[in-house]
Amino acid sequence: MYETLSEGVASDNGLLALLLDAPEQQRRPSLLFAAVNSLLASRRGSDLAAYYPIHGGHRAVDDQLVPAFSAFCGQHRDDLTRLLAQRSTQTNEIRRCVALRLGIDHVQRHWPGPVALVEVGASAGLNLLFDRYDYRLDGEASSAAASSAVVSCEVRGSSGTNILRTPPTITRRLGIDQHPIDLSDPDARAWLEAFIWPEQVEELATLRGAIDLAATTAAASVVTGDATTDTARMLSELPGSEPVVVFTASLLSYLTGQARNAFVAQLREAAHRRPVAWVFAEAPGLLATTALDVPALRGPLAQRNSRYLVGASLRRADQHHDQLLGLADPYLRWFSPARDSTDDFQWIPTD
Ligand SMILES: C[S@@+](CC[C@H](N)C(=O)[O-])C[C@H]1O[C@@H](n2cnc3c(N)ncnc32)[C@H](O)[C@@H]1O
Structure with a gap:
């Protein structure tokens, strides 16, 4: 429609x-x-x-x-x-939790143990509750949380749907957004629901399930802040020294080139205080401007902006180790795991 x-x-x-x-x-x-x-x-x-x-x-x-x-x-x-x-554009797509989980799995392989979780551009903060949802990959239940919200995603080009591991302890959860959504406000909730497309009856039920779940837990809060100026300070205010996973999904398209650089500079600054893992689900062409050390982004992959790249950038002081984990539909309706660490996804047909 x-x-x-x-x-x-x-x-x-x-x-x-x-x-x-x-x-x-x-x-x-x-x-x-x-x-x-x-x-x-x-x-x-x-x-x-x-x-x-x-x-x-x-x-x-x-x-x-x-x-x-x-x-x-x-x-x-x-x-x-x-x-x-x-009003402003406000969506909160919990399917993107698949990207977050894969990113956290990757972080665990390098930095085992508890992590803090911060989503920048968190909207209503629904992705912060990623471990409270049921997951159904290719229709197969891969967790049994008996949740009111089900995250379904098709896995393409992989030999199995068993791609999610048990997440680590999340010590704290914080969302940062320029315009956070207060889910206790019926108007704000209705505005979020208005971004569901006309045919997406099931998606609307999923969103409502996640909102109901979020309304009954105080586990995560979303505070007002700007990705480009407040991220480092807000990360420095988190207690503890465990790594911080900073998740962004569909944030970069809201930032100008200069603002994207400013956001990455915030991550760099924060990584001088404690390990920071930037887990992203973002458009390739925008990621290509953020100085990620990923050779595939210097090729045709950077033109495929109707898809999102899922990956992670593990940062300590000025060092970063960057890796792409897969290519996906922007709403994570499907996800194709990377075949190896240099995959440029040319094997996935273009649109
Ligand atoms: C498309 S929504 C994505 C929300 C969520 N990450 C998801 O995947 O469902 C983008 C969010 O980024 C927020 N945003 C845009 N520019 C921002 C900025 N400079 N700083 C913080 N948040 C920003 C918007 O308010 C919006 O909530």
Whole structure:
């Protein structure tokens, strides 16, 4: 549906102009679609809602979809303008916990023992609770936490789904975000849910399960902070000397080139005080600008930005040991483990 709607919006200046109400760096398709989606939640009888399975609709995509979208935007222009001007893109995709777990496994092989966990760009902090979820890789349960949230992911090109190990003790969990989501606020929760795509009924149930779980635990908090200026200080305030795993997933696309360098400089500074492992699930082209020591990023891999690279950069003082662990769909719907430490993933067909 979003593919059809994107084509419709792209060729309609009136619809495109809606995004001019958003701050420049927020003018993303996902923001417009989420704003419309959030209004639809309380307008389930509308012509447009009939197309949205997450709002109980059953109508297949047809040539009336874009006109219905356009009419809905016209009818609710004031509400849309307000949302687009005030809100920002906010997603929290717990499938990315597969990347986090693989990254932590890798850290364990080099630095066994307890670790602290900090997610930068944590949104509502749902990934910080990665060890409270059930995992189903290729439909096979690989843990039995009997959780209200199930993380499912297809494993491609590997000889088995047994790729997750038991995680170590997590001494503390902290999220840092420019705009943290307060899950006790029903409005904020609804805004997060609005980023689920129309057909993703199961994803919506998963997100709600994770939110319910997070609401009943005080294990993790997300504080307001900027990746580019606050990371090192916030890491220095963590007690203990165990390694800190800093997880980022879909953060770099929010940062300018200069800001990405500033974030990496923050990691470098923090690694002078204690071991820091940056575990990432990010677009290859953006990772290629962060001075990772990964030869594959100097080749065609750096152009494959419709995929995410999962990997880890283990840092102590000025030294870093960087490794790619796999290539994935950006939402971790599937993951392909790296075949060896120099894999450039040319064996995975391009789109
Ligand atoms: C696409 S969301 C990803 C959230 C989460 N990491 C996940 O994978 O579900 C990106 C998050 O980064 C946050 N963000 C963007 N720029 C930031 C910055 N400079 N410092 C801290 N957080 C930032 C946004 O507020 C948003 O919550």
